[in-house]
Amino acid sequence: MIKRIIYGIIMFLFVITCPWWLTALAALFFLFYQKSYFEIIIVGFLMDVYYGSFHANFTWSDYRFTLWAVVLLVVSIFLKKRLKFYSE
């Protein structure tokens, strides 16, 4: 649990201080390093909150990082089930 909190703080710092592509790479690393990394959706959402534009009328493009995070999470779950590396 403490590890997850530390990783969370690291990712938060990445979101604020690093270019978006570096944050995306770090998130990808944690996604495959950890068994289940649901926090990636929060990371994506934070990037949209900080740097995206929130309008009164909802558009999917304003949540591009959140959507990418969901897609990556689903793909990682699918891959982890099939990779020997993650089997117990």
Add this chain to the structure above:
Amino acid sequence: MNYPLKNSNSESRRREMKTKNLISFLIVILAIIVLGTAPIRNLLFNIARPLWSGENFIAKMIGNLGGYLGSKNSLIVENNLFRENASSSQALVALNEVLRTENEQLKSLLERKIIKEQSVLAIVLSKSPVIAYDNLIVDVGSDFGVTVGDRVVADGSTYIGEVSEVYAHESKIKLYSSPGNKLQVFLSKNSLHVEAEGLGNGNFSIKLPKEIDAQEGDPIVIPSISVNIFGIIEKIESRDKDSFQTILFKSPVNLAEISRVEILINK
């Protein structure tokens, strides 16, 4: 008949994992709902602000370090070049000031009231390429009377965007050049109002019939009573078959190096 015995241990572990995953997922959804609320977003910006300011300080320090490390000769050459540029720029600035005053006098002769807007100087906390969207985050918010829709200028007379979100001490500026963003511009040479589309990072495009005479270097302005410059035509693309030409223009402000902007407060 023999049946393989079910491993109750692995079954229960799998069930436990599923429950854990479901709980984690629900926590994430709940966190997103909470993070999306206005007071929490405000709090998030307050947390990030010192880090952004610190980052600007570090970037400036690293930039200065480069100056110390540069060779003496290259610095002398650079210095001479800057001096030459500065003297020619001074003349242009003086001329610009004369023309601006004359323009205002002519407008007042025509009884057009020049609205002197109140402006607030803002320091850019975060910008492209740190951010994937074409937005800027600045250090003034509702505490300085900034409201959504306020226009933003850089270098004194170049419109670059509009305030899209306002927090207690920060604001978010959506740049006009955001991909897909459309706005009305004025081709001063042809006296033509046209629609320009943002391409990102200070670049725009306009589609016009080939008959309209536009040339590289022509200025583009925003329709306004006050003097401004919005962009300069960089390239004109057209094919023999097409009846239209695509005009590509760029803001004169280098958005990658922008550190201060002015927000024109709407009263």
